[in-house]
Amino acid sequence: MTEIPSAELKMEIKKLIMNTLNINDVNPAEVDDELPLFGGGNKLSLDSVDALEIIMAIQRTYQVRIADQNLARYTLRSINSIAEFIESEKAKQHPETK
Numbered sequence: 001m002t003e004i005p006s007a008e009l010k011m012e013i014k015k016l017i018m019n020t021l022n023i024n025d026v027n028p029a030e031v032d033d034e035l036p037l038f039g040g041g042n043k044l045s046l047d048s049v050d051a052l053e054i055i056m057a058i059q060r061t062y063q064v065r066i067a068d069q070n071l072a073r074y075t076l077r078s079i080n081s082i083a084e085f086i087e088s089e090k091a092k093q094h095p096e097t098k
Helices: 007-020 048-062 069-076 078-094
Strands: none
Touching: 007 048, 007 078, 048 078, 069 078
């Protein structure tokens, strides 16, 4: 059973995205966890180049691997989907901490 990602992890992800992309004009708390990050009414206006930078930052920060384009597209749908992916990958790496 998958646990619901913590609010702390979601805020970390928002801050990571904003720092990585040098977004200074949006408060991380204003970024909706459920709305699409790309083309979907969220506070952030992201494009495909941003997606590559976000993937690299997530992999570097959380020591996880986003192996293919379909997984990346699925993972980067929203803050929630990124948090779920990170927690799922961490659970695979450290099953004893579950």
